[in-house]
Amino acid sequence: MTTTQHEPEQVEAYPEHFEPPHGPTWRLIFGPGLVRGVWVAGLFFVLGMLLVAGLRFWWGWDPVWLWDVILPIAGMVTAPIGFLGGIGAFDYWLHYISGRPTRPEDHSGHGARTWKDYFRVNTDHKVIGIQYLVTTFTFFTIGGLMAMFFRAELAQPGLQFLDSQTFNGLVSAHATLMIFLFIIPAFAGIANFVVPLMLGAPDMAFPRLNALSYWLLPIAGVLFLASFLAPGGSFATGWTGYAPLAEGQPLGQTFFNMGVQWAGASSVMTALNFLVTIITMRAPGMTFWRMPLLVWANFTTSLLVVIATPFIAGSQFFVMFDRIMHTSFFTPEGGGYALGYQHIFWFYSHPAVYIMMLPGFGIVSEVISANARKPIFGYRLMALSLVGILFLGFSVWAHHMFVAGMADWLRVPMMITTLLIAIPTGIKVFSWIATLWRGRIHLTTPMLFALGFVTMFVIGGLSGIYLGSVPIDIAASDTYFIVAHIHYVLFGGSVFTIFAGVYFWFPKMTGRMYDERLGKLHFWLTFVSFNATFFPMHYIGLRGMPRRVFDYDEAFGDLNFVITIASFVLGASFVVFVYNVVQSWVRGPVADANPWRAHSLEWQVSSPPPIFNFDEIPQVVGGPYEYGVPGARHAVMRSGEAAREVQHA
Numbered sequence: 001m002t003t004t005q006h007e008p009e010q011v012e013a014y015p016e017h018f019e020p021p022h023g024p025t026w027r028l029i030f031g032p033g034l035v036r037g038v039w040v041a042g043l044f045f046v047l048g049m050l051l052v053a054g055l056r057f058w059w060g061w062d063p064v065w066l067w068d069v070i071l072p073i074a075g076m077v078t079a080p081i082g083f084l085g086g087i088g089a090f091d092y093w094l095h096y097i098s099g100r101p102t103r104p105e106d107h108s109g110h111g112a113r114t115w116k117d118y119f120r121v122n123t124d125h126k127v128i129g130i131q132y133l134v135t136t137f138t139f140f141t142i143g144g145l146m147a148m149f150f151r152a153e154l155a156q157p158g159l160q161f162l163d164s165q166t167f168n169g170l171v172s173a174h175a176t177l178m179i180f181l182f183i184i185p186a187f188a189g190i191a192n193f194v195v196p197l198m199l200g201a202p203d204m205a206f207p208r209l210n211a212l213s214y215w216l217l218p219i220a221g222v223l224f225l226a227s228f229l230a231p232g233g234s235f236a237t238g239w240t241g242y243a244p245l246a247e248g249q250p251l252g253q254t255f256f257n258m259g260v261q262w263a264g265a266s267s268v269m270t271a272l273n274f275l276v277t278i279i280t281m282r283a284p285g286m287t288f289w290r291m292p293l294l295v296w297a298n299f300t301t302s303l304l305v306v307i308a309t310p311f312i313a314g315s316q317f318f319v320m321f322d323r324i325m326h327t328s329f330f331t332p333e334g335g336g337y338a339l340g341y342q343h344i345f346w347f348y349s350h351p352a353v354y355i356m357m358l359p360g361f362g363i364v365s366e367v368i369s370a371n372a373r374k375p376i377f378g379y380r381l382m383a384l385s386l387v388g389i390l391f392l393g394f395s396v397w398a399h400h401m402f403v404a405g406m407a408d409w410l411r412v413p414m415m416i417t418t419l420l421i422a423i424p425t426g427i428k429v430f431s432w433i434a435t436l437w438r439g440r441i442h443l444t445t446p447m448l449f450a451l452g453f454v455t456m457f458v459i460g461g462l463s464g465i466y467l468g469s470v471p472i473d474i475a476a477s478d479t480y481f482i483v484a485h486i487h488y489v490l491f492g493g494s495v496f497t498i499f500a501g502v503y504f505w506f507p508k509m510t511g512r513m514y515d516e517r518l519g520k521l522h523f524w525l526t527f528v529s530f531n532a533t534f535f536p537m538h539y540i541g542l543r544g545m546p547r548r549v550f551d552y553d554e555a556f557g558d559l560n561f562v563i564t565i566a567s568f569v570l571g572a573s574f575v576v577f578v579y580n581v582v583q584s585w586v587r588g589p590v591a592d593a594n595p596w597r598a599h600s601l602e603w604q605v606s607s608p609p610p611i612f613n614f615d616e617i618p619q620v621v622g623g624p625y626e627y628g629v630p631g632a633r634h635a636v637m638r639s640g641e642a643a644r645e646v647q648h649a
Helices: 024-030 033-061 067-087 091-097 115-119 125-153 166-199 207-229 252-280 293-325 338-355 358-372 377-394 397-403 408-420 422-436 447-470 468-478 481-509 516-542 554-587 640-648
Strands: 619-622 635-637
Touching: 024 033, 033 067, 033 468, 067 091, 067 207, 067 252, 067 293, 067 377, 091 293, 115 125, 115 481, 125 166, 125 207, 125 554, 166 207, 166 252, 166 293, 166 338, 166 358, 166 481, 207 252, 207 293, 252 293, 293 338, 293 358, 293 377, 338 397, 358 377, 358 422, 358 447, 377 408, 397 408, 408 447, 408 468, 422 447, 447 468, 447 516, 468 516, 468 640, 481 516, 481 554
Parallel strands: none
Antiparallel strands: 619 635
């Protein structure tokens, strides 16, 4: 029956099991959102506190109100669960678990119609990707400010501004935020936005789990930062949190132990989602050998996360048990094995280096191929080298323990595997160089950051080969040579690729173009100040300056002053990035659907994409990098019925 203009407009009716909405005040306080999240978190904190105190009273333990025990349960377990429940992360599941009829999916929590939707539980992978990126760059800013504080202290020998515990806390929190709250989840944010589009999928496989995985991140970040408010100050054991040193730390150490658990749970949920999405939701014709390398990179990274993350979770639980329950997993006085912590920790944390690198490899492959207008050289070998890194990454953990007292016979095998992993990494570097060879190179901002990554990562990789050699590692261990190495790998490597990815997909995310001049200014300020900050650390490290110290010999004073000045310029360069992003997002010129003339599927839809990505089911007919090949297409758009006919032909 056709509705005419004379018929009254139909009013949307709620199904019988839906309650009519209450007024705006009721919805603000009791509806899912940040307001309900805050007061429910407070309620759960009180319940957790009463639970612990009640059990201690029941068992006759004195004192009843022992905050070293109450805070980990009430403040770091029950309160975060209450917050997640309050913002609505569990509403859908609790609704049908309680036995009520299943709600029909109206997609009201999917997609961003106003800016307020970014502050709610949202099931759209594109919204979640932007939530990830804005949150991680917020923590990047906080971690960078911490670095500027302790670099100001290190500008000259002696104590200027900070005491030793505060200095150690700032160094520890800086590294922790940069690793667990920036690099790893920033890559997850870019992949969240891009990977389903690259696959031709309407969303991630588990949209609600995807939303939950994001909201675990702010909890972890708040715990890390709240450690500064704990009695005795923040955790001061570095981002590694070595036992048995960690067991004698103030209460702030427990904030680290639990923050890592929440961040790790987020990573595992995201990784499982990526694996299922990549395996089961590829568009018709999208075989594994037609997937973009960014998808390959996130596939192997997700396998690393799922396999390795439980090890760091276990190590932090064991430390917390030693601290609170007086067990002896790592305390030698009780028969514990102190080196056991290092084995468990590094069995996660060296693969974690590749968790922080492989997505960047994928981003650089996309950027270089599109801006050089050439197919990726050795595509299949590039994909297989990612798999090779996945397997070899689990065989090198003990090279971090060459000076920890390990058996001599174990050093040589670990040295060999450490040097072997340079082979698949070298394959990627030579492939990028071969892709650039005789290409029609466009030096856009993302291309500059990609090229900067290649050069900086080679320097970090070469110093890594030096450190993989036992004699050199023994001489350079715990010096500023190590600080230089890890920053060339993680900042010159990971952070440069994150910037490249943000600039490259900024038009797709926002529908606006960034300011190219400001982007290039950001790159050159970052590139020059980064090298001026960290390259001299190789020299002062080999001259004998130890890392993680708040005071040092006067002979290193002049170079440290130069390093501090350069680090402040590096911090200022980020202001250019923030201004460019905010200004362009609000007032930038409208972007074309495909400003880079790229071939992969995300560029075949509007900018920003439709809520469910594709109005028609894409049919993949070729590889994603066939630049310069006459008539080559990665995919064609067909109607749903036509696509099904092609698929079953």
